[in-house]
Amino acid sequence: MYSDKVMDHFQNPRNVGEIEDASGVGTVGNAKCGDIMRIYLDIDDNQVIQDVKFKTFGCGAAVATSSMATELVKGKTVFEALKVTNKAVMEALDGLPPVKVHCSLLAEEAIHAALWDYAEKHGITIEGLEKPKSDIHEGEEEESEEY
Amino acid sequence: MGEEKRLIYLDNAATTKTAPEVVEAMLPYFTELYGNPSSVYEFSQKSKEAITRAREIIAGSLGAKTEEIYFTGGGSESDNWALKAAAEAYRGKGNHIITSKIEHHAVLHTGDWLEKQGYEVTYLDVDENGTVKTEELKKAIRPTTILISIMFANNEIGTIQPVKEIGRIAKEHGILFHTDAVQAFGQIPIHVDELNIDMLSSSAHKLNGPKGIGFLYIRKGVKIRSLIHGGAQERKRRAGTENVPGIVGYGAAVERAVRTMEERTSKEKELRDYLIDRVLKEVPYTRLNGHRTNRLPNNTNFSFQFIEGESLLIMLDMEGICGSSGSACTSGSLDPSHVLLAIGLPHEIAHGSLRLTLSEETTKEELDHVVESVKKIVEKLRNMSPLYEDYMRRQ
Numbered sequence: 167m168y169s170d171k172v173m174d175h176f177q178n179p180r181n182v183g184e185i186e187d188a189s190g191v192g193t194v195g196n197a198k199c200g201d202i203m204r205i206y207l208d209i210d211d212n213q214v215i216q217d218v219k220f221k222t223f224g225c226g227a228a229v230a231t232s233s234m235a236t237e238l239v240k241g242k243t244v245f246e247a248l249k250v251t252n253k254a255v256m257e258a259l260d261g262l263p264p265v266k267v268h269c270s271l272l273a274e275e276a277i278h279a280a281l282w283d284y285a286e287k288h289g290i291t292i293e294g295l296e297k298p299k300s301d302i303h304e305g306e307e308e309e310s311e312e313y
Numbered sequence: 314m315g316e317e318k319r320l321i322y323l324d325n326a327a328t329t330k331t332a333p334e335v336v337e338a339m340l341p342y343f344t345e346l347y348g349n350p351s352s353v354y355e356f357s358q359k360s361k362e363a364i365t366r367a368r369e370i371i372a373g374s375l376g377a378k379t380e381e382i383y384f385t386g387g388g389s390e391s392d393n394w395a396l397k398a399a400a401e402a403y404r405g406k407g408n409h410i411i412t413s414k415i416e417h418h419a420v421l422h423t424g425d426w427l428e429k430q431g432y433e434v435t436y437l438d439v440d441e442n443g444t445v446k447t448e449e450l451k452k453a454i455r456p457t458t459i460l461i462s463i464m465f466a467n468n469e470i471g472t473i474q475p476v477k478e479i480g481r482i483a484k485e486h487g488i489l490f491h492t493d494a495v496q497a498f499g500q501i502p503i504h505v506d507e508l509n510i511d512m513l514s515s516s517a518h519k520l521n522g523p524k525g526i527g528f529l530y531i532r533k534g535v536k537i538r539s540l541i542h543g544g545a546q547e548r549k550r551r552a553g554t555e556n557v558p559g560i561v562g563y564g565a566a567v568e569r570a571v572r573t574m575e576e577r578t579s580k581e582k583e584l585r586d587y588l589i590d591r592v593l594k595e596v597p598y599t600r601l602n603g604h605r606t607n608r609l610p611n612n613t614n615f616s617f618q619f620i621e622g623e624s625l626l627i628m629l630d631m632e633g634i635c636g637s638s639g640s641a642c643t644s645g646s647l648d649p650s651h652v653l654l655a656i657g658l659p660h661e662i663a664h665g666s667l668r669l670t671l672s673e674e675t676t677k678e679e680l681d682h683v684v685e686s687v688k689k690i691v692e693k694l695r696n697m698s699p700l701y702e703d704y705m706r707r708q
Binding site: 173176177179182184193197198199200201202203204220221222223224225226228229 | 619620621623624627628631640649659660661664696697698699700701702
């Protein structure tokens, strides 16, 4: 069901944990749908992401996309990090099953949420960053079943 | 060159291993006695006789008559047939059907379909243990009620339903009573007359028989029409050339299940309770889903707070342990199991469920290994769970 890379990042997730006094923290998703991601960013004065940690409640794909997203933004500037899309996360994981694509969206959203928190805390504006949705499933409708 | 991965199969509610003696009984009906039971020549009579023998064994195990057992393609077909055909046959009497919120999808989705055809369906609530409330059932009965369909025991949480009481209520009101006994048959003694059951669904592969064969017991006198039209098989009620090897295997599986039931289930109950006790004692923030004692002999179902079921299943799989979960990720929808929601679990706790269902081959040593693995994995997943982090912060 999952690629080797997804399995690797699920079994050996990178950057699990918390950051004390993080520059920015973002939590997205909801327990109702079964996945919640939280990203911690440590950003230096040059707006470079020095460290990143995550915590995720969710399926194997949710853990793997969180792990990969943290890898992709680590060492990047906030502007570069903003360009890390769900597609980039998916590609880096050699793809996801169609039903798990929303996990990669959640990972992208979690990074954005953490960047938004950082920007708010520091009174700055990051061009191109919009206020993240609190719930990734907002406006998403479950496909109606056929009988 | 590592050792071959050890397999601990604890998903016997999903399917069971076909017993070697069952396979052996089936084999001649593939390669030697392959005649079509409907043919006239003597060669095919052997196939016909084999079906009759299997039917007798199954009928005998239920206290039913042989002509009341109709072979089908499996449990889902039996459920579909019972509901759709009975609904149609009794339309003149009324259009109301009563079932429960914890039925298998083969019943629930058939109920949804019947609603689209103009029937009215009441889905009864269950209590926190997953037991249908018989008082609610009585209140739900209308003059137009034609069918009550309540499962014998739940497939996810194992709770055994008050079937005798439901059968009594149905009989008092002159309403047909169907029960989906797919999980219960072979694990619990069932007598259709004592329990006033009018129709009963079963599937062979849940009791060490082959896949692709089931039956519907239909009490004599119940007006029920065909679901599959065609030839005159199964007393003209279920067309299609009989699955002779499957039917033979089913008979062998039932004979075996009846013979071993007492010893097998008492062993399973002991191990089941051992597993439940250890998990509840040794894994914090864990609950047992389903009734503590009035449950299937081989069923356990836990919810581990702060973690999600699919992650747990994949990690157990890496240890060679096969289980299942009611999390949304394993159901292919956004919602967790309807059964776990019906017993009142919040979504996040329903997502963290794990069902482990034992077999007669399960050993205490295997369960010890499972408990150790579960402890380790749950701890690992909690350490990466934001829900656990938030909870610990509040402490």
